[in-house]
Amino acid sequence: xxxxxxxxxxxxxxxxxxxxxxxxxxxxxxxxxxxxxxxxxxxxxxxxxxxxxxxxxxxxxxxxxxxxxxxxxxxxxxxxxxxxxxxxxxxxxxxxxxxxxxxxxxxxxxxxxxxxxxxxxxxxxxxxxxxxxxxxxxxxxxxxxxxxxxxxxxxxxxxxxxxxxxxxxxxxxxxxxxxxxxxxxxxxxxxxxxxxxxxxxxxxxxxxxxxxxxxxxxxxxxxxxxxxxx
Numbered sequence: 737x738x739x740x741x742x743x744x745x746x747x748x749x750x751x752x753x754x755x756x757x758x759x760x761x762x763x764x765x766x767x768x769x770x771x772x773x774x775x776x777x778x779x780x781x782x783x784x785x786x787x788x789x790x791x792x793x794x795x796x797x798x799x800x801x802x803x804x805x806x807x808x809x810x811x812x813x814x815x816x817x818x819x820x821x822x823x824x825x826x827x828x829x830x831x832x833x834x835x836x837x838x839x840x841x842x843x844x845x846x847x848x849x850x851x852x853x854x855x856x857x858x859x860x861x862x863x864x865x866x867x868x869x870x871x872x873x874x875x876x877x878x879x880x881x882x883x884x885x886x887x888x889x890x891x892x893x894x895x896x897x898x899x900x901x902x903x904x905x906x907x908x909x910x911x912x913x914x915x916x917x918x919x920x921x922x923x924x925x926x927x928x929x930x931x932x933x934x935x936x937x938x939x940x941x942x943x944x945x946x947x948x949x950x951x952x953x954x955x956x957x958x959x960x961x962x963x964x965x966x
Contacts, residue, residue, distance in 0.1 A: 762953050767816035767835045772920070773940040777834075780942055782949075784834070789815045793837075793848070801841045805873040806884050808837035813877035832952045835875045838939050840915025842868040847915045856905050857898075859916035864896040867929075868915070872936040876948040883948055887941035889932025891919070896926060914939075 766774060769788035777784050791811050795804055812835030820833070840847040842862060850856030867890055875884035904923065910916040917923035919930075919937045935942040 763831045764949075765816055765820065765831070765833045767812040767833055770836075770939055772918075772938050773836055776935055776938060776940045776942060777945075780946065787816055787819075789819070789835075791815055795846060801839055801844075801846055801869070801871045802873070802886050802888065804846065805837040805839050805871045806875070806886055809835045809873035809875040810877075810882060810884050811835070812837065813875040814882065817877045831878070832949070833877045834945070835877070836873065836940050838870065838872040838914045838936075840868055840870055842866060849912055849914060850910060850916045853905060856910050856916040857901050860896060860901040860904065860910070861898070863893045863915065863917070864901075865893060867892040870915070870932070870937045872933075872939060872941050874941060874945050874948060876945075876952050878952050881952070883951060885941070885944035885948060887933045887936035887944055889930065889934075889937050891927060891937060892929040893926050894928045900926075 764777070764782060764784035766777065766784050766786050767789050768774075769786070774784070774786055789812050791808065793808060799807075813833045814835075816835070817833045820831070840859075840863075847859050847862075847868075850859060870889045870891055871886060872889075873884055873886040875882065904910060904917075904926075907922055909918050909921045909923070917926070919927065919934065930937065933941045933943065936944075
């Protein structure tokens with residue numbers, strides 16, 4: 737199976753060309769309640785404030801998966817930006833808002849967060865022994881711009897037994913995850929192969945995020961390995 741073309745994307749641990757350095761007092765807001773997205777920002781040294789937003793996440797008729805996640809990522813960033821406006825915070829020159837959205841796609845069907853146990857078990861059974869795609873979009877909204885990028889990765893599951901699906905659901909891990917599983921959690925034992933961005937599968941593609949932030953006011957600094965005494 738050929739991997740779908742990823743838009744402006746690469747594996748974050750292979751070719752991120754720089755360390756992100758804030759210009760003056762650039763403040764980042766994350767329009768998401770996801771602890772995984774927050775942890776990923778911390779992983780690359782980005783301090784930020786978390787402020788989740790609620791939007792209608794219904795799929796529009798005929799909407800392609802990539803269009804869907806890009807629309808939601810942009811909407812989340814825009815909604816939080818607008819919410820900050822009355823306080824004057826979003827008018828600051830060095831304030832940006834990050835929005836992101838993730839969808840698991842198999843046979844053209846989108847799989848979001850499971851509605852309940854039956855829905856979660858159905859998702860796991862559908863993913864069993866198959867290769868699916870994970871579409872994750874990130875958007876950066878600032879005073880004078882709104883840009884986005886999308887990562888598409890392929891994830892292959894081994895065959896799962898009904899007992900395994902049931903036991904995994906009982907851990908509570910799948911309940912709030914797109915597709916009903918967490919690549920960074922216990923479901924790692926189910927995954928035989930990944931092609932693409934691991935951080936994108938987690939929910940925030942770090943390469944794409946760093947590139948958007950460079951455009952928004954971050955500077956690139958070379959990693960200095962000569963200054964260490966190690």
